[in-house]
Amino acid sequence: MNAKHTFVNLFLKTRSKQECHEVLSKWNSYYAALSEKHQQSFVVRTLLFLNTTDFDATEGFELTTEMKLVISSAFVQITFGLKQDVLSVFKTIFVTPTSYAYTGRDVLYDGDVNTVTKRVNLSWPAVEKGFVITDDGLNIAIHEFSHCLIIENAKGFYFSKAFKDADLNAWKELATKKIPLIREGKYTIFRDYGGTNLMELFAIALETFFEQPHEFYSYSPTFYRTTAKVLKQDPRNGKNPK
Numbered sequence: 661m662n663a664k665h666t667f668v669n670l671f672l673k674t675r676s677k678q679e680c681h682e683v684l685s686k687w688n689s690y691y692a693a694l695s696e697k698h699q700q701s702f703v704v705r706t707l708l709f710l711n712t713t714d715f716d717a718t719e720g721f722e723l724t725t726e727m728k729l730v731i732s733s734a735f736v737q738i739t740f741g742l743k744q745d746v747l748s749v750f751k752t753i754f755v756t757p758t759s760y761a762y763t764g765r766d767v768l769y770d771g772d773v774n775t776v777t778k779r780v781n782l783s784w785p786a787v788e789k790g791f792v793i794t795d796d797g798l799n800i801a802i803h804e805f806s807h808c809l810i811i812e813n814a815k816g817f818y819f820s821k822a823f824k825d826a827d828l829n830a831w832k833e834l835a836t837k838k839i840p841l842i843r844e845g846k847y848t849i850f851r852d853y854g855g856t857n858l859m860e861l862f863a864i865a866l867e868t869f870f871e872q873p874h875e876f877y878s879y880s881p882t883f884y885r886t887t888a889k890v891l892k893q894d895p896r897n898g899k900n901p902k
C-alpha cells in the first residue's frame with residue numbers, strides 16, 4: 661500500500677472492509693486469487709473509488725452496495741498497477757436494470773461512456789455476466805472503464821497521466837498494425853469488434869488481458885507484454901500481479 665492508501669485505510673470502517681472483502685471474494689476472480697497483502701490494498705482502492713464516485717440508477721431499480729462494489733472492482737483491477745486510483749471526469753456511474761437505448765436511435769447498449777453527460781452507463785445484467793463468466797474475454801465494466809482511462813489520459817485530467825507516454829505509444833504502434841489483420845479475420849485472439857478502431861481495441865485487449873491472460877500470451881507474447889507494460893501488471897501471476 662502506498663502512503664496515500666495507508667492514510668485512507670485509517671478512515672475506513674473494519675465492517676466496510678470486511679463486507680468489501682466478502683463481496684469481492686465471491687464476485688471477482690482476480691481479487692480472489694490475490695495474496696492477502698494485495699487484497700488489503702485492493703479493498704482500500706475499491707472503497708476509495710466507491711466513496712468518491714456518484715452512483716445513480718434508473719428510477720425504481722435498487723442499486724445495492726454489493727453491485728457498487730462489483731462495478732468499482734473493475735476499475736481497481738485495471739488500475740491496480742498504476743498510481744491513478746479514481747476517475748476525474750467520469751464521476752457518475754449510472755446503472756440500468758436492462759440494456760438501454762438513446763432516444764431516436766435503434767441501437768441497444770449494455771454500456772457506454774458518454775462524453776457529453778460525463779457519465780458511465782452500465783446495464784447491471786451485463787456487468788453481472790461479465791464477472792460470473794470469468795474467462796470468455798467479455799467484461800463490460802472493464803471495457804467501459806478502459807475507455808474512461810484513455811479519454812482522461814489523453815486530456816491529462818488526472819494530476820499525472822495514468823499511462824507513460826512511451827508505453828502507450830508502443831502499444832498504439834503495435835495495435836495499429838493488428839487492426840487490418842483483425843478485420844481480415846487473421847488475428848483471432850480478440851473478438852471482431854476490436855478491429856473497429858484503436859479505442860475499441862484497447863478496451864477489448866484489456867478484457868482479453870484480464871480474462872484470458874495465458875491464451876493472450878501464448879497467441880502473442882509481444883502484444884501481451886506491451887499491454888502488461890502499459891498497465892504495469894501481469895495477471896498471469898494471480899497472487900502477485902504487480
Ligand SMILES: [Zn+2]
Nearest residue numbers: 803807860863
Ligand atoms: Zn467500447
